[in-house]
Amino acid sequence: MPTGEAARLSRPGGQRGFTYLWLLFALALGGVALAAVGEQELTRQRRDREAELRFRGEAIATALGRYAEATPAGHLPLPQRLEDLMADRRFPRERRHLRQLYPDPFTGQADWEVVTGQAQVVERAAGEGGASPSPATPAVGTGIVGVRSRSARPLLASAGHATAHDWVFMAAPAAPAATQP
Numbered sequence: 001m002p003t004g005e006a007a008r009l010s011r012p013g014g015q016r017g018f019t020y021l022w023l024l025f026a027l028a029l030g031g032v033a034l035a036a037v038g039e040q041e042l043t044r045q046r047r048d049r050e051a052e053l054r055f056r057g058e059a060i061a062t063a064l065g066r067y068a069e070a071t072p073a074g075h076l077p078l079p080q081r082l083e084d085l086m087a088d089r090r091f092p093r094e095r096r097h098l099r100q101l102y103p104d105p106f107t108g109q110a111d112w113e114v115v116t117g118q119a120q121v122v123e124r125a126a127g128e129g130g131a132s133p134s135p136a137t138p139a140v141g142t143g144i145v146g147v148r149s150r151s152a153r154p155l156l157a158s159a160g161h162a163t164a165h166d167w168v169f170m171a172a173p174a175a176p177a178a179t180q181p
Contacts, residue, residue, distance in 0.1 A: 049105045053105050053167065056105065057148070057149075063085040063097040063098035064079070064085065064097075064145065064170070064171035066097040067079055067084070068119075068171060071122045072090055074122065074123075076143055077143075079144050081144075082101055082114065086098050086101060104150065104151065106149050106164045107150055112147040112148065113148050114147055115147065117145035118140055119142075119145075147168075147169050148166075148168045149164040151163070151165060152164070
């Protein structure tokens with residue numbers, strides 16, 4: 001039977017060093033579990049950003065539609081700046097079509113890329129004072145018809161849109177006004 005230092009180092013049944021291996025195995029398993037939780041959290045954050053992109057983009061598109069619908073005679077139905085949606089000064093009393101200019105959830109700034117288009121100036125009716133423009137030469141102007149993110153990050157859940165930049169938010173086309181007989 002070994003005595004002294006040799007007795008302390010030898011273990012019965014040959015189990016010397018297994019505690020160290022179990023500790024290494026437990027640490028490795030914990031690391032794998034933490035990596036999986038971290039990946040799930042990143043995916044959840046990306047999905048939240050995508051949902052927020054959709055909400056904010058649709059809010060701006062809805063405001064663009066309201067801006068166009070509320071256009072008084074003789075004015076262009078498209079805003080020139082996104083700030084015009086928050087303070088529409090085409091009326092005697094300022095109107096707000098958008099409560100705030102939402103920041104892009106992918107860039108963190110209100111730096112939306114605007115999509116421009118053309119529209120005709122809303123014509124005045126005969127009784128509104130002033131002659132309406134000739135139908136042969138309608139007044140046409142350009143303005144904002146939609147927005148999209150400046151980010152090129154790939155999207156997870158959005159079918160048909162590979163990146164955030166591909167997703168364009170535009171106002172629904174206005175229904176033609178019904179003519180009364």
